[in-house]
Amino acid sequence: MFRIAKSGICIPAHHAVSRRGFLSDGTIRAAGAVTVAGCFASDMGQIHALRSEEVANELRKQDKRVILLWLAGGASQFETWDPKPGAKTGGPFRAIQTNATGVHISELLPELAQRMQHTAIIRSLNTKIADHGRGADLMETGRLKDPSILYPDLGAVVARELGRLESKVPDYVSLYTSTEGRRKGTSGFLGARYAPMFLSESMIPPNIARLETVSEIDHHDRAALRDALGRRFAASRRNHTVDSQNSAYQRVNGLMASAELFDITKEPAEVQARYGPTQFGHQCLIARRLIEAGVPFVKVARAWWDSHGQNFETHQELCADLDHSMSVLLDDLEQRGLLKNTLVITLGEFGRTPQINSSLGRDHFASAWSCSLSGLGIRGGVAYGKTDPEGHTVVEGEASAADLFATILSALKIDHKHEYTVGARPVPLADFGSKPIAEVLS
Amino acid sequence: MDENNIPGSTEPQAAAPTVATLPNVVKVQKAFSLPGIGFCLATAPDMSLIYTGLSDFSILRANLSAEKIEPSAVGANGHTSYVMGLVRCGETIVSGGYDCSLIWWQAESGEIIRRVADAHGKWIRMLAASPDQTRIASVADDMLTKLWDAATGECLATWGDYDLKTPQGFPSMLYAVAYSADGKWLATGDRTGRVLVRDATNGQLAATIETPVMYTWDPTARRHSIGGIRSLAFSNDSSQLAVGGMGKVGNIDHLEGVSRIEVFNWQTGTRRFEIEDSKHKGLVEALQFGPGDAYLVSAGGDNSGFVSVWNMADGKLLTQDKAPMHVHDFELSTDGRSVTAVGHQQGAVIDLFSVQS
Known part of the structure; x- marks a missing residue:
């Protein structure tokens, strides 16, 4: 990750925020941090901390x-x-x-x-x-x-x-x-x-439908199992990264369920x-x-x-x-x-x-x-x-x-x-x- | 379109030209400025005096025999939008436009004789006068054709038979109307390329002709349409019908389709010619057969204009050239040798010559 120095030279952005610190704030939210010509990084940790x-x-x-x-x-x-x-x-x-x-x-x-x-x-x-x-x-x-x-x-x-x-x-x-x-x-x-x-x-939306090879019951059972494992894991290792991961899965399931909204x-x-x-x-x-x-x-x-x-x-x-x-x-x-x-x-x-x-x-x-x-x-x-x-x-x-x-x-x-x-x-x-x-x- | 120069009018018809005398040169004789876009044209029998309806809502009169052509306004307090149709019936001119009204004017004085405020429910696109000048037909985007008594202004008939919407669910438009030279038939043309020919006295449908290439619907890139039938002309013997518009368009942001004419023996439904102009793009806004139906004159344009002459023996191009402007309407002289045209900010007199090589 980089940001642009006044000199115009690309330098690592960890002077502003460390990679570890950045990840710990919210991996999912930052997963799409955008680069411009490979030389720009956003600092979502700071963005979210401001309000x-x-x-x-x-x-x-x-x-x-x-x-x-x-x-x-x-x-x-x-x-x-x-x-x-x-x-x-x-x-x-x-x-x-x-x-x-x-x-x-x-x-x-x-x-x-x-x-x-x-x-x-x-x-x-x-x-x-x-x-x-x-x-x-x-x-x-x-x-x-x-x-x-x-x-x-x-x-x-x-x-x-x-x-x-x-x-x-x-x-x-x-x-x-x-x-x-x-x-x-x-x-x-x-x-x-x-x-x-x-x-x-x-x-x-394409590609959000449940696969035909996976039954509705299996789909729900798999989600429930993943949730249960995720909750157990999170109970002992509470942090933003784990929360974000769980949140991401919930959103995916939500998106799959929202397909009907487009119909x-x-x-x-x-x-x-x-x-x-x-x-x-x-x-x-x-x-x-x-x-x-x-x-x-x-x-x-x-x-x-x-x-x-x-x-x-x-x-x-x-x-x-x-x-x-x-x-x-x-x-x-x-x-x-x-x-x-x-x-x-x-x-x-x-x-x-x-x-x-x-x-x-x-x-x-x-x-x-x-x-x-x-x-x-x-x-x-x-x-x-x-x-x-x-x-x-x-x-x-x-x-x-x-x-x-x-x-x-x-x-x-x-x-x-x-x-x-x-x-x-x-x-x-x-x-x-x-x-x-x-x-x-x- | 005015139909003064067809059989039934007081003007004698010129003899059909021989092959040797078919026009093969187009040359602009004179051009003159207009204070707006000239959409329609009506002429005095000798073509020296013209009337044109404009985008500034006015009707102008111009003496073409004058050394310097300086159009002047006919009357005042007329239309409140673009004037799209104009015909001359004796000493009266009748106009119609986007304000949905028809106005009868005394041609010489400019006095308004009659106004029909809501002649149509939507924008009037074109008028045509019967050869004997007793009837006026109007078409508008309410998709109706109306027949009017030229002397009294009475609405004699209203004919529908067009879809109000295009196949894609958008408002359709009814652009063109023309009387046959014998006064028996009335042809109309719409946005989607449908021509209806009906008995001019009772409205009974005599023929339906489809010209779908005139209509471009873009289902992918831009999701709207362009085109439509913009001009119609019967031959002098009333057996043929020429239909003008534009061919299929790639980028419908512009008038970039080739200008297109289809000529039919309308009573049999046989298409004689399908003419696409490889040189000039845009809409064919006006059409008229020459004496003896030996040739067909077309004019129109995109960002520029054109006048073309087509041999009606084989559908081939005889001659063409750029017009000084996008032409919206023209009138061919009785001898078939002079085109008086109006269009974007200009008018012009364009001569058709036969030059022996």
Whole structure:
């Protein structure tokens, strides 16, 4: 294990923490400690020591959850949250009145317009980076990529802050089934313990089913035997390593048992029908099932919004999918009493240009775009920030990626200034200088 | 699309060109600026005066015989969104657009004669006038075809028969409509590549033609679709139907499919030609048969534009060239030698020549 000295030379990291001491703190949690170019190591011992257990446990008891609807490729703010009807740049679609006084959104989102009481729109993101890779890096982690450190993405941070060590369900599930722009997500220096369970080829996790050659009875008997032996061993040799090992086995068994959470046929037919026929609808239903079972962070990527050609047709299709699936999701969460504990985010790597090109497309644009936050911790019915009449620039309430992350963490009542210490380096949960947008917080 | 230059109109038809006089050169004669995207075109009988509907919600009039072409607005307080369809019926022009409304204008004065605010439940995509200019057909994304009395604005009929959603469960779109030259038939084309030909008087379905290559659904990489039938044209003898769009697309972020035309003997369902343009990519936005049905003119584009001329004896390319812009609509002169086109921020007059080698 190494860290980077100021000289740039890789040196062993045991000046910060010894290997033995590190292992004794929690082998399983640190098992995935990440290296950048083989020259970086995280210090999970320090990370976990920074927050009092009481505070952490209280946070976790509140059962807060996040669903991130990742609009991969970059949705147009004009055709979603910040319509400019009548402007040269506005496109053909009307703005419609929502059920929040004075708040208008695109006519392509009629169902969401009737659910604005749950939602705050931020119309003033200026994140500057308008290429897919770097834009996604920024909007997934809330900060610019740094070659000397691998930052965790929002899902990993939330999993770390809200996940329960003893949980038998995954802390972070990411669904990204389209191949374009597919990104797995990263837990960065937080380690593999907070890495996403990543589903790309199938909506049901592979390789967690019980082997057909092992009967259900044998499976349970084996687990019981292992538990009994583990408890006896731990009784005389109590330490974190042994605890972690036992915990890991429990999580594996939990994951195997959680396979049903991904199976939407377990839902009543009426519920399946409400979510509709599209894959995104199905995945939103999976997200609700996971959230209900206690998974703190679920990311559902809906690709691909990169409408360089035929922007309006593309948004007619994709907005219809988003509008219906997200509306049903919000309703379902509310009806089950989950929305008050669940934050639903729509976000992508950037927005789209005001200019309409010759292919009737819009290109990449990160200078004045929008996202939405719904549910937990959010003041609904609010449209924060303002862009100019043609949508070229932010004229009021400019917000950076870091500000957005500070806002999201604040909605979850997580201290965005709280710092991890990585090596000797303090890393705040939201980047230095970030400020939550108080106007969208309840 | 305007249908002024087909049999039944007051203009005489030019004789069919011989092989020796088929156009083999395309040349831009003049181009002029538009303050937005010109989506649709209607012309005066002598082609000197054109009307175009734009993305700035306006309708402009331009005198093409002027030394400097300076389009001016026709009237005011018209549409509140993109103007997608425009036809001329005598001294009246009728427009339709994304605001779901139809507006009748006095062509000369720009006075609004009539407005039908909710002509369709969704965005109007195209209009077509009957050859005798007594009927107007409109198509919209409510997937309905409506027939209107051109003089009174009365809705005479509403025809469905299209699926509201694509096979993948997304909203479908109904882009194109065209009258046959004899005024008996009406063809419409949708997002998924389905053409319906119906009796223009009673709506009875006469033919269903599938052109599935015009529709690309990407099930793997991007999970949405692109394409659709963007243009339709009957031959002057009404026996053939040309269908325009785009071939299969790899990366549906862009209009990178080859431009594509299929020509049918629609009453037998026989496909005469399947034309894919290896040189020019993008959508075929407009089509029109030349005199005697000897050739077919197509235009459209991706980030740039094209005009192509196809021999209807064998489906081969006669000539083509870049247009100054992505072309959204054009009108072919009665003699078949001049294309007046509108599109992205520009309009143009493009000549078709026969040059003997």
